[in-house]
Amino acid sequence: MTDGGGALAIVLHTHLPYVEGFDTWPFGEEWLWEAAATCYLPLVDLLDRRPDARALTLSVTPVLADQLVAPGVADRFRTFLDDTREDVYAREVDGFRANGHEAEARSLLALLGVYRAARGAADGDDLAGGLLRHASWTSSATHAVLPLIATPEALAVQLDVGTRGHRARTGRWDGGLWLPECAYAPALDAALAEAGVRTACVDLTDLLGHGDERHLRPWATGAGTTLLPIDRALMDLVWSDGAMPAAPAYRDTHRRTTFHLQPWSNDGAAWDPDRARRRAREDAAAFVRAAVTRTAGGGLATVALDTEFLGHWWLEGLWWLEAVLDEAAAQGLRLVHADHAAAAARARGVERLPAEARTTSTWGTPRDLTTWSGPRVAAIAWETRALELDVVAAGAAATERAWRELLAAGSSDWAFLRTRGTAGDYPDRRFAGHAEALRRELRGPGTLEPRLRGLAPGVARSPGPSSGPPR
Template structure:
């Protein structure tokens, strides 16, 4: 049985309470229905195998007052009504409608999703998924990392030093700050560095390179989800339902899920022994409908173990900043087509450094620092929504510095203590 490690990075931008459709909190409700709830069933059947992270900003939303009640209304009322409009022309959507009914039942049964995930979550991440090497100050990085770690401990209990670097963005100059916060192990995408085995930095952190070959079997545009049997997640009906297979025929769930099991067998056969592969959790179920079936079959066929490192060799002396973005560097979030968000984030951070920034200002800074806004601008995936969100948080940050507002930013970083935002 082939040995490997699977890291699932679970994250959504802070959309709860900020818009609905086509951009806003319906993203979160869809992820709950199509990814998180089905995945929880798989994790319960295969405990202790997957290395799972949940970002603090996602946990913030899942705990926000009234959030899951609105999600349930979406599943019980909005989705049945929209399916009813499309069913006369697309009878194959009966399957989809039933899946949403099942999701609503599962959400009512589980209730508290944080509690449901608690036995499975091992790693944490930065508070709002900031690209850490692009932050301007040590104080800014500490705010992101230490707030994220405190959030994990508050919600999930013991933490043993596993940390997901947002966007796999790493640079050597952040290592000592990560070690200072208690980080012991993280993943990097060193595809362009040419190092494939775990290495230990001077600060003592184990860096585990991801197996790009294994990831691309799934993630590449020619990967498994591109097969004609699978449900097409890009072609939509008039009311935004997925009624077709990739090959253009009416979607057949039996055919799609059978293909997922076949591809899982191929994946295990073709995967390198001992490989560490990582995926966004939302790929499974949300972006690749049959992905949860694929994942469970892999867990049945392979010897999947949590990420562990034994006495790695020293890291290379000079490693450039890396990520799993375009070019395997930081350009996805810092190049001109990202809209200058990185520089707005840095200006706000430096402004906070010279003031007595209160909790409200720091929460707005955290919200502004999310990597999601630059990513969505760069790939033009969400219209003006990310620009508007970033600008709103920047303006609210500046206003909070002036009026000293202590109002909460909904449920973002609810356990943020009085923070001395200073540069040592």
């Protein structure tokens, strides 16, 4: 429950695996450029313009921040916008016009405007500053699935590097932490509390039941961390098969041109930004009406979305989000920052998580650990654990580079992409590369330079089995 009746918390989870410097297209650092142009910079613009957007809870993973501040990134991003994007759009526009398809040409010019606006905002050498200015939540160092980590030492490193990195870059942290993949298990309770984690999101849908009223209240772990259950009853309106982004007016992300551009709407017509924006406002109004109804009896509905879903995958998603701010004011829906909602709940007293929910859960498909440890990725899961045990057993002999390679290999993204089969052999190559580099470094400490591009600068030297996290 929240003070003053029902409320809605929107948590935006901002994350990409470490792709900077690791291949370009179709899989690699162009993911970073696309996300920055279509999502991160437009989102910063929204957050800067709208005082009421301060009620949104923004999480930025340390591994994403590591990439955005890496040397040369801003210059390569601008080159991508100035050269690659301008070139391919010009080619496609000319092609459509030569074949008499003026509507598609106009659609592409409107879409090119997104990249040109990003170019205007991409001054200086720091692409992360705007996001981090608004980011109140962090995550583990490289988005590892925390319940799959085998040792206290490796778990402490993931949490310590993540939280200290956020503090170093933002100068603040009130204890909000995104559990990667919403993966929670009671065995994490003590480590989360020791790391200073005060608030996190969990997905208890299959444990408490879809639409259960118990999703509308915070719960406490055995060590006192406040858990906010995400509310699938509302989230599914936006983020599920056949949800709002499938509406006819929105851009079709499946049909592509020769250069993989997307100038069509879901109904096959040329994409029309005015038509799409009208639909975004309609969907925002419907979403807020649903949220008002859902919280009519009080309580806190928490909706968590991948930030990249808004703008990058669902092009019109940021229009929808801004319209949600408008509609919340118009319909009397109270938007609340997750930290504020959790603090208010703690002041009143938060009950212990229900017994049936004191087990492992994720927001995967299914909502367990299968996506990251099932048959399709068993080799990755077992090898990650073996590497972790080797690094921890090495104690003080494990170098900074060894720990960085372990952090890189432990990213949840490699198993996720392998399970989904959406990135070819890229996740297999990336995992294998980090695993091999780690073995080399353990065999001959100092063989590799300490740095791994811009990843995890907070790692110094590994702890011994009885010491604290690396400093």
